[in-house]
Amino acid sequence: MTIETLNTPAALIDIGRMNRNIQRMQDHLSRLGVKFRPHVKTTKCKQVVDAQIAAGAQGITVSTLKEAEQFFDSGIRDIVYAVGMAPTKLGQALALRRKGCDLKIVADSVQAAEAIATFGREHGERFEVWIEVDVDGHRSGIPPEGDALIAVGRALVDGGMKLGGVLAHAGSSYEYNTREALVRIAEQERSGSIRAAERLRAAGLPCDVGSIGSTPTALSAEHLEGVTEVRAGVYVFFDLVMHNVGVCDTSDIALSVLTTVIGHQEEKGWAIVDAGWMAMSRDRGTQRQQHDFGYGQVCTENGEVIGDYVVSGANQEHGIVSRNGEPDVAIAKTFPIGSRLRILPNHACATGAQHPEYQAVRDDGSVQTWPRFYGW
Amino acid sequence: MTIETLNTPAALIDIGRMNRNIQRMQDHLSRLGVKFRPHVKTTKCKQVVDAQIAAGAQGITVSTLKEAEQFFDSGIRDIVYAVGMAPTKLGQALALRRKGCDLKIVADSVQAAEAIATFGREHGERFEVWIEVDVDGHRSGIPPEGDALIAVGRALVDGGMKLGGVLAHAGSSYEYNTREALVRIAEQERSGSIRAAERLRAAGLPCDVGSIGSTPTALSAEHLEGVTEVRAGVYVFFDLVMHNVGVCDTSDIALSVLTTVIGHQEEKGWAIVDAGWMAMSRDRGTQRQQHDFGYGQVCTENGEVIGDYVVSGANQEHGIVSRNGEPDVAIAKTFPIGSRLRILPNHACATGAQHPEYQAVRDDGSVQTWPRFYGW
Numbered sequence: 001m002t003i004e005t006l007n008t009p010a011a012l013i014d015i016g017r018m019n020r021n022i023q024r025m026q027d028h029l030s031r032l033g034v035k036f037r038p039h040v041k042t043t044k045c046k047q048v049v050d051a052q053i054a055a056g057a058q059g060i061t062v063s064t065l066k067e068a069e070q071f072f073d074s075g076i077r078d079i080v081y082a083v084g085m086a087p088t089k090l091g092q093a094l095a096l097r098r099k100g101c102d103l104k105i106v107a108d109s110v111q112a113a114e115a116i117a118t119f120g121r122e123h124g125e126r127f128e129v130w131i132e133v134d135v136d137g138h139r140s141g142i143p144p145e146g147d148a149l150i151a152v153g154r155a156l157v158d159g160g161m162k163l164g165g166v167l168a169h170a171g172s173s174y175e176y177n178t179r180e181a182l183v184r185i186a187e188q189e190r191s192g193s194i195r196a197a198e199r200l201r202a203a204g205l206p207c208d209v210g211s212i213g214s215t216p217t218a219l220s221a222e223h224l225e226g227v228t229e230v231r232a233g234v235y236v237f238f239d240l241v242m243h244n245v246g247v248c249d250t251s252d253i254a255l256s257v258l259t260t261v262i263g264h265q266e267e268k269g270w271a272i273v274d275a276g277w278m279a280m281s282r283d284r285g286t287q288r289q290q291h292d293f294g295y296g297q298v299c300t301e302n303g304e305v306i307g308d309y310v311v312s313g314a315n316q317e318h319g320i321v322s323r324n325g326e327p328d329v330a331i332a333k334t335f336p337i338g339s340r341l342r343i344l345p346n347h348a349c350a351t352g353a354q355h356p357e358y359q360a361v362r363d364d365g366s367v368q369t370w371p372r373f374y375g376w
Numbered sequence: 377m378t379i380e381t382l383n384t385p386a387a388l389i390d391i392g393r394m395n396r397n398i399q400r401m402q403d404h405l406s407r408l409g410v411k412f413r414p415h416v417k418t419t420k421c422k423q424v425v426d427a428q429i430a431a432g433a434q435g436i437t438v439s440t441l442k443e444a445e446q447f448f449d450s451g452i453r454d455i456v457y458a459v460g461m462a463p464t465k466l467g468q469a470l471a472l473r474r475k476g477c478d479l480k481i482v483a484d485s486v487q488a489a490e491a492i493a494t495f496g497r498e499h500g501e502r503f504e505v506w507i508e509v510d511v512d513g514h515r516s517g518i519p520p521e522g523d524a525l526i527a528v529g530r531a532l533v534d535g536g537m538k539l540g541g542v543l544a545h546a547g548s549s550y551e552y553n554t555r556e557a558l559v560r561i562a563e564q565e566r567s568g569s570i571r572a573a574e575r576l577r578a579a580g581l582p583c584d585v586g587s588i589g590s591t592p593t594a595l596s597a598e599h600l601e602g603v604t605e606v607r608a609g610v611y612v613f614f615d616l617v618m619h620n621v622g623v624c625d626t627s628d629i630a631l632s633v634l635t636t637v638i639g640h641q642e643e644k645g646w647a648i649v650d651a652g653w654m655a656m657s658r659d660r661g662t663q664r665q666q667h668d669f670g671y672g673q674v675c676t677e678n679g680e681v682i683g684d685y686v687v688s689g690a691n692q693e694h695g696i697v698s699r700n701g702e703p704d705v706a707i708a709k710t711f712p713i714g715s716r717l718r719i720l721p722n723h724a725c726a727t728g729a730q731h732p733e734y735q736a737v738r739d740d741g742s743v744q745t746w747p748r749f750y751g752w
Contacts, residue, residue: 086638
């Protein structure tokens with residue numbers, strides 16, 4: 001199978017780029033002396049995760065218990081479920097641990113900690129729980145300072161659970177685009193989580209793990225003293241949002257959507273393609289960044305960026321390709337009906353999720369189908 | 377199975393509301409004397425489409441050939457693939473027709489028409505083709521006036537294909553929100569497509585079918601003289617975008633996402649839920665409408681709207697629930713950890729597509745799982 005024989009739209013992985021991205025992150029974190037635990041929510045694909053593990057990753061991070069189940073079934077034991085534990089999902093977590101999965105779960109409130117401890121005692125299970133720390137105010141977690149942190153730790157330990165460590169994610173790093181700002185937010189993520197770990201230990205509570213990470217902070221950290229492991233997900237493919245943040249070039253982006261030109265509106269300078277938002281996702285993550293790529297950057301079928309052509313609009317199965325700035329009124333000649341393009345996505349996690357499988361392309365042009373899963 | 381036993385996040389269908397929506401559209405179009413051909417891209421679900429057919433729908437509209445294949449396999453013969461035909465997909469269309477599917481395909485250029493005719497002659501297949509007409513400048517299609525329309529018709533007929541009719545979709549109807557504007561755009565869709573049909577017939581070309589539709593125009597049309605059939609998709613569930621357009625009430629919305637509260641940021645007035653953009657989709661269709669619902673309107677577990685609480689932010693598996701305007705600093709008491717909510721979506725087509733199955737809820741609270749498919 002080759003690219004030329006693929007149906008469109010299709011989600012392509014450039015295996016060479018992916019492997020370089022995997023090696024880059026692994027080398028960087030090995031140099032900084034920490035374990036790397038990739039977040040598999042980006043790909044939900046065994047072949048990709050196998051490549052991450054082969055390169056040196058130790059354990060994985062998941063965003064759903066379905067991911068934990070699927071990857072445990074494919075042989076991975078060391079798994080962190082990095083979303084605050086809903087009490088109703090404890091049965092599912094228990095079942096995984098009973099099968100031998102070294103599943104760690106997360107809490108950021110006394111109520112959640114108590115619910116875990118109560119359920120754990122009722123079922124004779126000593127859950128390992130990591131406390132989520134809020135280092136940048138963007139989402140969940142407890143501030144490193146203040147009484148709540150210690151209270152959650154005590155609720156877990158007094159309740160008979162294992163307090164494994166702290167976990168932080170500086171998701172606000174996506175909002176920056178200078179080296180200085182990224183170094184600063186990376187250090188904020190490190191120091192905030194380490195401060196929380198120190199306070200827990202000073203209160204007589206155990207805290208072996210300091211787990212932090214996001215793709216921009218992981219790549220921007222200059223040192224990681226006190227941190228034991230880093231998590232990152234989207235680095236494996238990168239995307240246009242990460243390009244705008246400044247941690248990759250468009251030539252590093254390993255995920256794209258192969259599409260076919262199906263029509264034109266010549267007076268408007270539009271080519272219509274068969275990659276709409278169902279294939280690209282509705283993610284408009286570059287909308288408020290320094291460069292708005294619409295629904296994606298247009299490339300040749302072989303993956304070379306074509307000037308300033310973007311997918312400027314999208315319906316479910318229609319994409320509108322146009323040239324930013326001066327419209328190309330000869331677009332029907334530029335991209336005739338039946339010609340094929342690749343579109344680089346805004347957000348690889350969102351675009352991948354729209355596809356039941358990836359078409360993984362080797363440097364020699366041969367293609368293998370790698371399934372991905374979805375749902376909860 | 378009941379709602380209380382469902383894992384979250386889950387895509388719920390309120391069967392009572394869905395059946396009322398189906399009946400409303402069918403009754404309206406029967407009154408106007410036209411056939412109704414629902415667009416199944418919204419649901420990709422056999423059980424929903426069976427209900428539409430049982431209520432009187434005649435044939436279906438699809439946005440991918442995979443939809444055509446799946447629904448042909450489940451017994452539906454009369455299918456329109458309403459996206460401009462890519463020459464590379466003709467083999468797939470041929471295979472469907474050879475199996476007995478009465479598949480109609482669409483073209484809006486001489487190049488596409490010639491590609492279809494050439495392929496058809498090579499394979500001894502007389503494809504039925506409908507010409508896409510552009511009635512509002514929002515996407516694909518040929519203007520009803522001008523030479524291109526006749527040229528496409530001649531390319532098909534001279535090439536030995538069956539010219540079945542014209543097809544139009546006034547997608548710009550989503551941008552309006554008054555009865556007057558909707559009646560006007562509905563009439564523009566009708567008159568534009570009928571004008572195209574008349575011009576084809578005046579040129580000695582056949583044109584039996586006049587197929588138009590979108591949910592807002594279908595529900596707003598006051599008469600449909602000359603039209604033979606109407607297509608609409610999202611009406612079956614409705615959503616917040618349609619509520620803003622003014623063609624449904626929130627109490628008509630039949631699709632919602634069941635979610636669990638997993639944490640809080642009390643000072644900010646946030647509750648964190650396990651429905652992020654993976655469960656809601658990244659669709660922000662209400663962003664530029666009269667009422668921006670963020671990523672969705674919050675309801676009780678039983679589906680009653682709760683004031684002005686919306687999902688104001690979303691990460692992959694985290695949603696941020698907050699009160700528009702004055703933040704609720706007592707939100708941890710309003711929505712304690714473990715409490716369950718339903719979220720009404722911006723765009724039912726996009727939200728449904730994130731889920732491998734629907735949980736279909738009867739008025740008695742019992743739940744059945746209805747699978748849906750995705751991909752191409």
